[in-house]
Amino acid sequence: MSGGRALNESGRIWTVVGIVLTITSIFIGRLVHLQLIDNDLKVRASDLTENRTIIKPSRGMILDRHGEVLVASEAVYDLVVLPRGLADLDTAACAVWAGISREAMDASLKKARRFSRYKYTAVRRRIAPEEHARMAASLYAYPGFELWRKPLRSHRHAVATHLIGEYAEASRDDLDRDAFYRLGDFKGKTGLESIYEEALRGEKGRRSVVVDARNRVRQVGVAASKDRPAVDGLDLTTTLDLDLQQHAELLLAGKTGSVVAIEPSTGEVLAIVSAPFFDPNLMLGATRGKAYDSLLRDPQKPLFNRAVRATYRPGSIFKLVQGAIAMDEGVIHAGTRLPCNRDLIGCHGPHTLDDLSSAVVHSCNPYFYQVMERWINHRNTGSHFATAADGLDRWRAQVMAFGFGTKLGNRLRGTAAGNIPAAAYYDKIYGKRHWDFRTIYSIAIGEGELLTTPLQMANLAAILANRGWYREPHYVKDLGGIGPPAGVGTRTETGIEAAQFKPILDGMQNVVEEQGGTGWRARIPGIQICGKTGTVQNDPLEDHSVFIAFAPRKNPQIALSVYVESAGSGGDWAAPIAALLIEQYLTGQVDSAKQAGYLGAIPPAPAPTQAPAP
């Protein structure tokens, strides 16, 4: 009998079959996991086999109002390596080709391999276009290497640095916030570059090809549905006038201060300068880190845009506002004469009983003290405390209609609002019913708690030029050829009739034209300029020199404010600078001999020869 014993073991087939079925189930379970559940593997497969090339759009240019290019896009290149694409590399030749040392090449390759076989690592950054041309010609000899284009900004005239802003590498935060950016991408960080980033940057394109393990392209158009071309960024036309801007920077070079020039009829900012300024080209490319550090440490704060962010007390210039709103309120009229009572408040110069127009010319402090006292107190509501509080709030509303205490549309980030105090403000300082006009009288002449910005002061000049209204100052004339961005240049009325401005404008014209007027240095033969000087106290240093003006008086083309810090009275520096700018803008030229005296740094002040006029 064969296999008698063995036959007894026939039940063992079930153990064997059990083992086979167990293993089979384990395999199928594993397949379920790999093929049905684990989605990550599919993503990794397409990461490996699809080489997605991002086509970078070219960034929109920034132009001046006449189409002159202020900022253009230029390219530099990064040499990158993909370790898995490398083949039979002659490291020595490659290092020569790449323009780096053999050791640097070895170190880069080692670093790249350690980082990832499948990801690109930079070998050399910021290669200039000329060198790129040389390298591109023999790129084919070095498989695994690629030259990546990096858009860079070129500031053709190196002007309006603060307005245009910085274009720099996107930070980790930017990457997290916006999926558009990839590591190493650039974006507008400040100024117009940042505000109009989305329009300027355009849309990235994408092209997918299927590659093999050596990164050679094997299939094109497989994922064509996902492909799309890049859309270039929109060109941005600013409201700036390049000639005027350059001229303003020329005149402010070496000084501290600002210039804001506005076209009164449109609210377009023709020039905006904050000094000290710096060459924006320093902030691009390899020099950025060093330049940024030194700018940050500079005690003059060159990174700070004084034109819209700095706040100063308005000083005498504020008397223009006081006069206009007082007439509108009916507390004075053009012919109202008030005594120059220097017991109330100090004054300068020989005058005794000015009307409004002369009070502007003489910048008579007691006159405007009395004007504001009338304003605040003329509506009696019982106690003089309550009357003052009520009057101040109505006064404040009227002043704010001139754009003071507001951000004027806030078209540049960080634009300051300044301060026009309300009754509540003084309640906080002195306590409710603990103050009246005599407590706060210094705001009557633009001192005290008032704070305004150079932009607001230029806007005031525009309001005076327009006789009672303004368009919100803005910086963009056109975006992508379809006009300005929505909502800019909104017209605002001060609510004061045009006719009421006549005595004020007469006064302003006389500030410049009258013998002994504080703004005599702004006189230009053949152009009727209306101006007003201001002298902002800056203890213990020299006062800030301020001047606002518009011209010509009939059909005004330009309104501006000029601030020169620590430079003495408004007539000394700010007025002549303003005049040179007006002349430049209206006639296209200036008397260079006259201009020469105002270039460069301000010389140390000579001993005062006469009492400074505010």
Next chain:
Amino acid sequence: MSAHRQNINRNIDWALLSMFALLALLGWLNLVAASTGPDSEISWTLGTMYGRQLIWLGLSTAVGLLILRIEGEFFLRTTWINYALTLALLAAVLVVGRKVGGARSWFGFGGFGIQPSEFAKFGTAVALSWWLARQQGLHDMKSMVGALMIIGLPAGLILLQPDAGTVLVFVGFVFALYREGMNGFVLVAGFSALVMVVFTVITGATTVQYPWLGPWSGILRFWLIASVVFTAGVLVGRNLVRPRNRPRITRNLILSAIAALAFSAVLHTTMATVLRSHQRERIHVLFGIEVDNPDADYNIRNARIAIGSGGFSGRGWCEGPMTGFGFVPEHETDFIYCKWSEEWGFLGSSLLVLLFAAIVIRIFFIAERQRSNFTRVYAYSFGGILFMHMLINIGMVLGLAPVIGIPLPMMSYGGSSVLAFSIMLAVLLRLDAERFSVLR
């Protein structure tokens, strides 16, 4: 005998034959895809990889048909010629063989090559069948020693090549031995050893190292924990065992604990000293232990990605970019299953696993219906070998077993393997077809 010969065709197990033919067909179609990237056209010439494979398939069919004409008695009588030839070829290849990839395992004839180790499986299978049929099972020392020698001799020669994968396949004979009466404890012990390998490797490589203990610190800590658990288990388990059985069970437990400790120690030392660094890396990769070399798991990682990217229904025939564009090395030989999985997805992958399982199980059932001990042992040997191929190869590409290079039967490119499996199949079909007439 002539009367029965007429019944050969009718008695052939058509189910097994057709499943095997289906496997061969799928395997060949898959090879067409493997040598045709998604970006190229199929060229129907014999100069291609699938062209050569087709020649091998044709040759295998011819040899198979010839074998079906030969009486089973022939293989019984030529057992020792066969076995001697196997050993002679295995010895010869060590001397005159062509060295490929570090192993001397090929005879080269111009463009074609022959791997004697593939045919050694057949030679060993018939010799083992002859011996166990003669001994009427495995129930004494003599039969056991004989069986182990028959398996061990060719396995030893193959280990000298060295070709660890094929040696591992010889473990498949354990199914035949088990069926013929080997103590079932061997299977349990084998399984326990496997578990211990896993624990030893993982704890040896990952546990905190105590500097004064050197490389032993991890393993010692593992054993400290294990012995606490073991002691607690004994104390609790005692109460579940009848008192008269306690001495025996306690003795067995202590012996197994000592054996396990010794095994683990030997294994750990082997890992640390004998294995070369790339082999250690492969094992570490399998267990998910971080290795210093980022490319150590390149193959297996990309294999897994290729399989995963197949999804439910796959990329389609000839359309798999992972395998088609060179991301999976050896995707036409050892990693052929990746090709199949990427292009046919979960549906195809599980179908292939089930097809293999069905073939193996069918062979075991065929074995059980034999009156001939020789045929039964042969069938178990064949089934066991096939199963080991599937276990190691698919387990490897699925990341469940370390990277060991052996072909997937009828799927991987390679003539020797196809011819060897076809011969083994044909012999089984012939022997089985004679089941009603032959009593050995």
